[in-house]
Amino acid sequence: MNRRVQALAAAFQFLSRFPVRAQLDYTPELFRQSTRFYSFVGAAIGLTVWCAAAAASYLLPPLPAAVLVLAxxxxxTGGLHLDGWMDTADGLLSYRSREKMLEIMKDSRVGAMGVIACVLLLLLKVSLIYSLLSGGWPPLLILLPPVWGRWFMVHAMASWPMARGKEGLAGKNFNGMEKRHSLAAVPGAAVLTAAAAVLFPLLGIGNFTLLQAGLSWLLLPVAAWAVGTWAARRMTAKLGGLTGDTYGALNEGIETVLLLVLVIIEYRL
Structure with a gap:
């Protein structure tokens, strides 16, 4: 198995629960190389979600369909990023010192702030999916939030320091990420977005017009970068950098914001 295929398999094994059967030697270098394929993992998740949404929309009313799609x-993802969202909420919303916040985030137990943040996030996500399904056939554009959310994770690793240095899973395996790693992940996300644009006239138009779709392809990457940059800067200001938990939180937050953008475009433009 060549290095590129190993990196692709590593990305799927690490970020998803797709059954990728491969024996890999997980070195920090392999972890860093695998980041260029994070957007492909997002596309696989998004496409699977879209197929499930199409089937659920055909069989069920929008609300139970939306709940099953979110489940x-x-x-x-195995709840990987959702776990990061809860741990980050527990730490940042404790309003303690930097050291105490990092200690709270490292604790495997979930606190009240994490539970509240998780419930609110899932409620918002399911309501947005419901809105996108209420028109019947789900838009193919639903596969793009997972793509750009995972691209920003790579960008964040390369752009902001590690809060714990070389400690922890992120510090041990992703420390030393550079801008070239972030740039290497851009073509994959761009190609996947272009592929969705080509397939859009044939599949999953839903209530979207071609004008709305065009705005979505333009606005989703920009929104992912803008919202993610703002959030990453705020986290870095409080924690002195980012952690594995905050990368997951960034992905969850960006996915939700991009779903919100799609709903706004569908209902207001």
Whole structure:
């Protein structure tokens, strides 16, 4: 198995629960190389979610369909990023010192702030999916939030320091990420977005017009970068850098914001 295929398999094994059967030697170099394929993992998750949404929309009313689609979405990641969202909420919303916040985030137990943040996030996500399904056939554009959310994780690793240095899973395996790693992940995300643009006239138009779709392809990457940059800067200001938990939190937050953008475009433009 060549290095590129190993990196692709590593990305799927690390970020998802897709059954990728490969024996890999997980070195820090392999972890860093695998980041260029994070957007492909997002596309696989998004496409699976879209197929499930199409089937659920055909069989069920929008609300139970939306709940099942979100359950599948979480299951495909093993709750990895959702765990990061809860741990980050517990730490940042404790309003303690930097050291204490990092200690709280490292604790495997979930606190009140994490539970509240998780419930609110899932409620918002399911309501947004419901809105996108209420028109019947789900838009193919639903596969783009997972793509750009995972691209920003790579960008964040390369752009902001590690809060714990070389400690922890992120510090041991992703420390030393550079701008070239972030740039290497851009073509994959761009190609996947272009592929969605080509397939859009044939599949999953839903309530979206071609004008709305065009705005989505333009606004989603920009929104992912803008919202993610703002959040990463705020986290870095409080924690002195980012952690594995905050990368997951950034992905969850960006996915939700991009779903919100899609709903706004569908209902207001």
């Amino acid at each position: 599948l979405w979480v299951a495909l």
